[in-house]
Amino acid sequence: MKKQYMSYQESLDFLYMMEKTYPNLIEIIKIGTTFEGRDIVLAKISKNVETADSKPALLYTGSVHAREWIGHELALKFIEYVADNQTVDPELEKSLNDSTIYMVPCLNPDGYEYSRKHFSFWRKNRRKNHDGTIGVDLNRNFSIGFVKQKDTSSNVYGGEEPFSEAETRAMKDFVDNHDNITIAFDYHSQGNVFFPAHKFMHEAEMDGTDMNVLCANMNDEFAKVTGRKYGIHRGKPPAHLISGSGREYYYNKGIIAIVVEVGTKNIPDYMKSMSGSINENIPALKMAFGEVINYSSHAPKRVEDFTIDSRDANSVKLAWKYEKRDDIFFEIYRSTNDKDACNERTKIGIAGDNFFENSDLASSTNYHYTIRAVNKNTGYKSPFAPIVKVRTWLEDDEFFKLIFANKSGTGYVGQYTQEQNRSHFGLNSLFVGINKSRGICNSVMSFDFDSLPENAIIKSAKFYLYPMNRVAAKIEKFGEWNLSLLEANSFSEVTDFDEIENAKSKGTIGQAIKSSQLTQGIWNNWKFSSHECKLLQEEIKNGTVTFRVDGPKTLPDGEDSQMMQFDIGYGQFGGGIHYRPILDIKYTVENEKIKLPASTLSTISKANIENGLKSGFDKDGDRVYGYLDFDLSQLPNPESTMITQCALRIRNNNKFKKKSDVRYYVELVEVDDARKYEDIKNREQIEYIGYEVAESDLNTKEYQYFKFDTLSKIALDEMHQEGRTLKLVIKPTSSLGIKNRIVEWNSKAELVVKYIEKRRKPVARVENLTLSKENKMIKLSWDKVEDDALSGYYVVRNSFHTPKHFMDGVKIYGGKDTYTYDNFASFDKEKYYAVFSYDNVPNFSKPSIIKYNPLEKY
Numbered sequence: 001m002k003k004q005y006m007s008y009q010e011s012l013d014f015l016y017m018m019e020k021t022y023p024n025l026i027e028i029i030k031i032g033t034t035f036e037g038r039d040i041v042l043a044k045i046s047k048n049v050e051t052a053d054s055k056p057a058l059l060y061t062g063s064v065h066a067r068e069w070i071g072h073e074l075a076l077k078f079i080e081y082v083a084d085n086q087t088v089d090p091e092l093e094k095s096l097n098d099s100t101i102y103m104v105p106c107l108n109p110d111g112y113e114y115s116r117k118h119f120s121f122w123r124k125n126r127r128k129n130h131d132g133t134i135g136v137d138l139n140r141n142f143s144i145g146f147v148k149q150k151d152t153s154s155n156v157y158g159g160e161e162p163f164s165e166a167e168t169r170a171m172k173d174f175v176d177n178h179d180n181i182t183i184a185f186d187y188h189s190q191g192n193v194f195f196p197a198h199k200f201m202h203e204a205e206m207d208g209t210d211m212n213v214l215c216a217n218m219n220d221e222f223a224k225v226t227g228r229k230y231g232i233h234r235g236k237p238p239a240h241l242i243s244g245s246g247r248e249y250y251y252n253k254g255i256i257a258i259v260v261e262v263g264t265k266n267i268p269d270y271m272k273s274m275s276g277s278i279n280e281n282i283p284a285l286k287m288a289f290g291e292v293i294n295y296s297s298h299a300p301k302r303v304e305d306f307t308i309d310s311r312d313a314n315s316v317k318l319a320w321k322y323e324k325r326d327d328i329f330f331e332i333y334r335s336t337n338d339k340d341a342c343n344e345r346t347k348i349g350i351a352g353d354n355f356f357e358n359s360d361l362a363s364s365t366n367y368h369y370t371i372r373a374v375n376k377n378t379g380y381k382s383p384f385a386p387i388v389k390v391r392t393w394l395e396d397d398e399f400f401k402l403i404f405a406n407k408s409g410t411g412y413v414g415q416y417t418q419e420q421n422r423s424h425f426g427l428n429s430l431f432v433g434i435n436k437s438r439g440i441c442n443s444v445m446s447f448d449f450d451s452l453p454e455n456a457i458i459k460s461a462k463f464y465l466y467p468m469n470r471v472a473a474k475i476e477k478f479g480e481w482n483l484s485l486l487e488a489n490s491f492s493e494v495t496d497f498d499e500i501e502n503a504k505s506k507g508t509i510g511q512a513i514k515s516s517q518l519t520q521g522i523w524n525n526w527k528f529s530s531h532e533c534k535l536l537q538e539e540i541k542n543g544t545v546t547f548r549v550d551g552p553k554t555l556p557d558g559e560d561s562q563m564m565q566f567d568i569g570y571g572q573f574g575g576g577i578h579y580r581p582i583l584d585i586k587y588t589v590e591n592e593k594i595k596l597p598a599s600t601l602s603t604i605s606k607a608n609i610e611n612g613l614k615s616g617f618d619k620d621g622d623r624v625y626g627y628l629d630f631d632l633s634q635l636p637n638p639e640s641t642m643i644t645q646c647a648l649r650i651r652n653n654n655k656f657k658k659k660s661d662v663r664y665y666v667e668l669v670e671v672d673d674a675r676k677y678e679d680i681k682n683r684e685q686i687e688y689i690g691y692e693v694a695e696s697d698l699n700t701k702e703y704q705y706f707k708f709d710t711l712s713k714i715a716l717d718e719m720h721q722e723g724r725t726l727k728l729v730i731k732p733t734s735s736l737g738i739k740n741r742i743v744e745w746n747s748k749a750e751l752v753v754k755y756i757e758k759r760r761k762p763v764a765r766v767e768n769l770t771l772s773k774e775n776k777m778i779k780l781s782w783d784k785v786e787d788d789a790l791s792g793y794y795v796v797r798n799s800f801h802t803p804k805h806f807m808d809g810v811k812i813y814g815g816k817d818t819y820t821y822d823n824f825a826s827f828d829k830e831k832y833y834a835v836f837s838y839d840n841v842p843n844f845s846k847p848s849i850i851k852y853n854p855l856e857k858y
């Protein structure tokens, strides 16, 4: 059976052979003896291995659980790789000079051999318990959160007391005596997911970004080899701490500690799956090994107070604190995806000072930034500052809506669960795919469109769904998960399997998720193409839109499950509003058009000022200016409108037969007195409008359009708000000294203004924000904002700084109530809450902020 996997004795023979072949690189030490008398061994790997303990180190443990063979196999293959490439690969060579690897290929040799030879799904070690049952789960036998269980036959029985087992004692002794360890990986199977350590407080932690990034960077290495992506499940922890696990013990000692669950089966087909898992993890581990030094005392310290200084529709300015040092610079990373890597792919720039401006961004888009300090001389890098999330602001003609899936229309329907399907709505997670007991399962998500105006023109849309568990998707490279927009009248009942299975799709949205990309703990988003945006737009008139996610509908012979689980944020298994499916829509509305006639039309020459619009050169060759102004108070109320486009439209009454080089410019000007030649001549130019017109244009075009560019539109916008007069001058130019050449412009000069109804200013911010404790939760309450324009309140929590805007933290609430509970907040951790009020644009008010202090009574 599974001949390719090495036996424990073969493994020991291999390790001692490697030690003999590479005496300067590898040292094998015995760290304990198992119940059945086997040696537990650890490989020290470093250049000049006798100095290994004086360098920062990576700790690797494999096959703590007997049936999870990948850890053992990967360790042996990794050691072989390091030995073969130590002088070939300069990155590896540098890491081996700077750092050390401590590798325990198999921490549970007794269990492993039992699993190999007799009972492949054995998990524990092979100790005899006091009542005659066999085995302790070693990953429940460490001390942090240890729970003494009665049932010794349980698969997760954690032993009589912490460290009752030789295997865990060996680890404790080693780790307690090696404070040079900075990163620890514990390799398990299965699920293709990273489980970084956390404090089980459901809150962001300072080193959370470090662990997420390390995993994401490993994901980039996997992608190069197999195209696979693992989940990173830290953002939303399980409800309870895993008692007595190794990861928690290492983390508690200040080590970055990560469990890696590899593969989709405990003991996979070696050739088909295991080899791929090993091949993808070798470069990933090599990359992680290179990070070991960056978490040691040799590394620069972490950047503090990394935050958003300002933002607009197309740029973001970031700022932070760091002592001024000539040997330090900063690397800035950006992504639009959740839990993305921070490497060359996402590095957007470097900075020497404590700020960075990032421009040319898309409007109304979520960006995630982080930063690390780098020492110029050593190349060592600091840990990461906690990720900062920012949403760029809207363009003048834009609005956005974040629409959460509605409760009654969101759930899943199973082929064999017809009776229960109704109960799968609004209070369970979504199961999508197929398994033996439920049959085919589809999920349905409905969104109310009543907050969108009927004339909305959708410019972009994204659909976000949070994958919470992929452990039941057990087959590698099988199936894909598709999001479809359902035709509204092609089904009558969302809770009926046949109706949903047979509902007509208007089209699938964005990219399907292939099984190799199924993750958990990382938000998935589907981006709508412009065609798909049009399909979505057609649904606005129905007041609601329904989507279906479906997965594979058949199983290969001998397989029993290919099922994915997504969160809906409702019910006891839901993670609350923060994890609800979201439709993020950016839209504009149809423009209104208004034509404003000029209030004044005059011609200003040295000789006189006359009515009517002319421009050119007089008989002496002196300039004749055309002057026109517009009363902007004729435009709709600036408080609730935005000008989107503007152009001056004029027409010439005369034209010239003989060619000259005269060209005509329109300038937006500031003049004291438009009836004085000197004032016009010495006018203050604010902007040029559009491009100049040549005399040839006067012959060929019926109208001359001078289109306002962005800067002149901004100037116009300010004048509109201040109720000022728009003053324009038509200025002729000639390089040949022309005389006696005057264009007469038609008196029907017009300002063609396109605008939309859009509020400019937010409603007032909330007052009297208070904190209390109720039902073991933190409760926030505030006074109602009395304003018809109020659409709701948005509440966020940030563990590190006061939220700068509504995306700057964890979303707690969005809606019209004047209170909310933070279901997942810890009473023991300091944090900040911000409440924003918003209107239908939405414009967000300045935040009302309150700090939660664990030492205070509420």
Ligand SMILES: [Zn+2]
Pocket: 065, 068, 188, 189
């Ligand atoms: Zn395990």
